[in-house]
Amino acid sequence: MEGNHSHDHDLGFWRKYIFSQDHKVIGIQYGFTSLLFLLFGFGLMIVMRWQLAYPGQPIPFIGTWFGEDRAPEGIMLPEFYNQLGAMHGTIMVFLGVVPLAVGAFGNYIVPLQIGAPDMAFPKLNMSSYWVYFVGGVTMLASFLMPGGAANSGWTSYPPLSVIATTGQTFWLIGMVFLITSSLLGSVNFIVTIIQLRAKGLTFMRLPFFVWAQFVTSFLLLLAFPPLEAAGVLQLMDRLAGSSFFMPSGLVVTGQALNVSGGGSPLLWQHLFWFLAHPEVYVLILPAMGIVGEIIANNTRKPLWGYKSMVYAVIFLGFMSFIVWAHHMFMTGMGTIISTFFQTTTMIISIPSIVILTALFISLWGGSIRFTTPMLFALAFLPMFGIGGLTGLPLGLSATDIPLHDTYYVIGHFHYVVAPGTIFALFAGIYYWFPKMTGRKMNEVLGRIHFFGSLVCMNAIFMPMFIVGLAGVSRRLWDGGAQYAHAQPVLHWNEFMSMGAWTLGIFQIPFIMNIFWSIWKGKKVEENHWEATTLEWAAPSPPPHGNFLTTPEVYRAPYEYSVPGHKKDFIPQNQPMEA
C-alpha cells in the first residue's frame, strides 16, 4: 500500500474520483451523498409539518407537484403522510446519519488518525460505498412505485408491512443493500484499526474518536446480520407466500387473508430491535468521539478520564446488545422479562453518564476557545443530556405505559439524534474541513448556522414532551386533531412546524459556507487548530497515501498544555527528546 501513491497520477478521472479506492475520496463521496440524503429526509419532514400544523389544508406553493394520488388539490392524503413518515425515519437513520458518521468521518479520519496510508481493504471500501449508493437509489425509487414508498413506519412492523404496497418491497431490498454495505465497512474498520496503527500507537494512545469508531464497527458487524436475515424473511412473506411473521386467521377489511399463517409478528420486532437498539449507539458513539476530539483541542487540555471513557464505550457496546426489548414493553411482556430489560436499560445509562460527565469535567481548567466546531460540540452536551434523561421514564415499563408511542418518544430520540448526533456531525465538518480542503470554513456563517439551529431544534423538540405527556399518539396524520385529549396541546403543532421551517432557513448559510469555502475559503496550514493527533501531521488535503513520511507515535493523544513545555500542544508524532 505504501507504493500506491507513486502511481497516483496514472489513474484516470473515473478511477480517481468516481470508482476510487482512496479512503479520503470514498469518505468525501459518503459525506456528500449522506448530506444530500439528510437534506432530502429533512425536506420530507418540512412537508409533513405543514399537514401537522394545518391539517387538511392545501400545501402552499408545492402542493400540486405531488400528484392526485398523493395530495389531491394539494391536500396531503393520510397514505402519503405515512410514506413520508416512514421514509423520513429510514432516510435520516440509514442513509443520512450513519453513513455520515461512519462512512464519511470514519473513512476519512480513522486511517489518518492511526497513521495509516489507507484502509486495510481499499476495494472492499469502494464496494461498500457503491452498495450503499444502490441501496439509497432503491429507497428513492420506491416513491415512484404504485402506491408510493414504504408506509409502515421506519420499524416496518408486520403484518402491516407485509400487506403494504410495493414500496415496502423496495424498502426491504434497499435495506439489504444498506446492511451489506455496513457489514463490508465494519470489517474493514476493525481490521484497519487493529492492523494498521502507526508504530507506537498503542490502544490506550488511540484518539477517542478511533475508539468510538472501533466499538461502532463491532456493533455494525454483530447487530446488522439479524435484520438482514429478517429483511429477507419479510421479503419472502411478501413475495413467496411464506408466513414467518404472519399469524393464522388474519382478516383484512372483512376478507380472510390468503396466507399460510403460523408465523409471529413479534419475531420481527425482536429481530428489528436487536439491530435497532445497537443502531442507536452506532448513531451516538461516533458523535461522542467527534465531540471528544474537539473539546480536547479547544480546551487545550487532555480529555478528563480518557481511560474511563474508553472502558465506558466498550461497556456501552456490550450492553447495547441486551436492552432491545425495552422498545416492546407494550407487547404483553411478563414481569421477569421486563425486569431483565429494565435492569439492563438502567445499567446502560451509567456508562453514558460516565462519558457525558467526563466531557463536562474536561472543560474545567481549560482555556476555552469558542470556535464554530467547539460551539456545536458544546451544544451537543446538554442536548444529548436532555435526550438521555428523557429516556429514563421510557426505559421503565410502568412509566412507559402513558408515554409509549406518544410524542414524548419522538422528542426523546430526536434530542439524541438531531441536536445531539447531527450537531456533533456539524462540529466534525467544521473541524476537519481544513484537513479535507486546506481551507477553513467561514466563522460568521458558521455562527449564524449554529445559533439559528440551536434555537430552532429546541423549538421543534421541546414541545414534543408537552404534547407527549398529554398522551397524544405519534404518527397521526392530523397531529391529534381528532382527539379531545389532544385539544389543550394542539396549538404546539403550529409552533413546532414554524421551528422546523426556520431550521431549514438556517441551513442555507451552512450549505453556502461549504461551497464557498471549498473554493474561496481562507487558506490555512496543515495543523490549523494546533492539534495533537496524527491527521494533522499530514498535508492538507493529504495526498494519496496520506503521509509524506511514515509517522511514529510517542505519546498519548491529547498532550495539550503540558507543564514546562513552551508550546501548548505536543503532537503525538513528536519524538520525546524534542
Next chain:
Amino acid sequence: MKELLHLPLDGSAHGLAIDNMLAAIHWLMLILFLGWGAFFIYTLIRFRKKKNPVANYAGVKSHLSSYLEIAVAVFEAVLLIGFAVPLWAKRVNEFPAEKDATIVRVVAEQYSWNIHYPGADGIFGRTSISLITDDNPLGLDRTDPNAKDDIATVNQMHVPVNKPVIVRLSSKDVIHSFGVPTMRVKQDAIPGQVIPLWFTPTLTTDQLVAEMAEQFQLKPEGTSPKLFEYIALKDFIAKDSTVVLKKGDVFSQDVVKSLLDAGVTQVLAAPNVTTEIACAQLCGLGHYRMRGYLSVDTKEAYDAWMADQVSQLPQDPVAAVK
C-alpha cells in the same frame, strides 16, 4: 411537578402510582439537568480563553463525579426495584378474580374497536373468521348457545365504575395499540394473540367531564379557546330570555357566533369526550382516526345501557347469521 407535567386526567385506581413515579423521575431529570447546566455555564464563563489563557494540564482532581454517578445509579436502582417492577407486576400478574370483574373482549381492526360482552351467561360465544361480515365484524356465531346473549358494539365501550375491568385484547389484521390515556393503560393488540389487561375505573365519565369543566370567555371566531366539541354544563339564556344553549347540549366553534349574537359572552363547558380509546400503534392510513369511546357509568347507568343493548338483540339467531 405532577401539575407541571399536565398529564391527562386520571380516572383509574392505579394511575396515581404511575403519575407519582413519573413526577419523581422528572424531578431527578430536572435536578441533574440544572446541576449539569449550572456547572456547564459557570465553567464556560470562568475558563474562557480571555479569562484563563493557560489551561491546567491535570484538570479536576476530586472524585466528586464518581460519587454523583453512584448516586444516580442508586436512585435508578430504587426507582427500578421500589417502583417500576412492583407496579408492572401488579399490571401483568395480579389480575382480579374474573367473577369480581367486568370482562370485555376487544378485537381491533383497521380502523375501529370491536367490543364484545359475554352477556348474562358470562361466556363468550363462538366466533369464526368465516362468519365475518360488515354487520358481524366479530364473526360471532349466533347459533352457538353461548353466543345468544352476547353483546357486540363498535367503538362504544361501557363499563361500570369502581369495578375492575379485564380486557381480552386481540386484533383481526395488523398490530394496533389499545391506549386509554385517562385510565393509564396501553397494550398492543397483536393478531394471533389474546393479551389481557386490566384497570379499575374510579371516576365516571361524567365526573371526569366535570373535572375538565372550564369557564370560557367567548370571542369572535379564531380567538376563542380552542373549542373542539364541548358540552354546556348549564343553560345559557339570551337577553331576550330564549335559551340559546341547554345544559347537556354539545356545541363547537361554529355556534360561538350565534352565542355572541345572543349576548352570551361566557360559557361553562367541558370537552364532549374525555375517555377516549386512542390507537397508539401505526396501523395504516386510518390510524389517526381509530378512536373509540370508553364510557365509565354508574352501576345503574351501566345496567340500563346493558338492558337496552339486550333489548336490541336479534330474536331469531338463525336470521341474524344471514
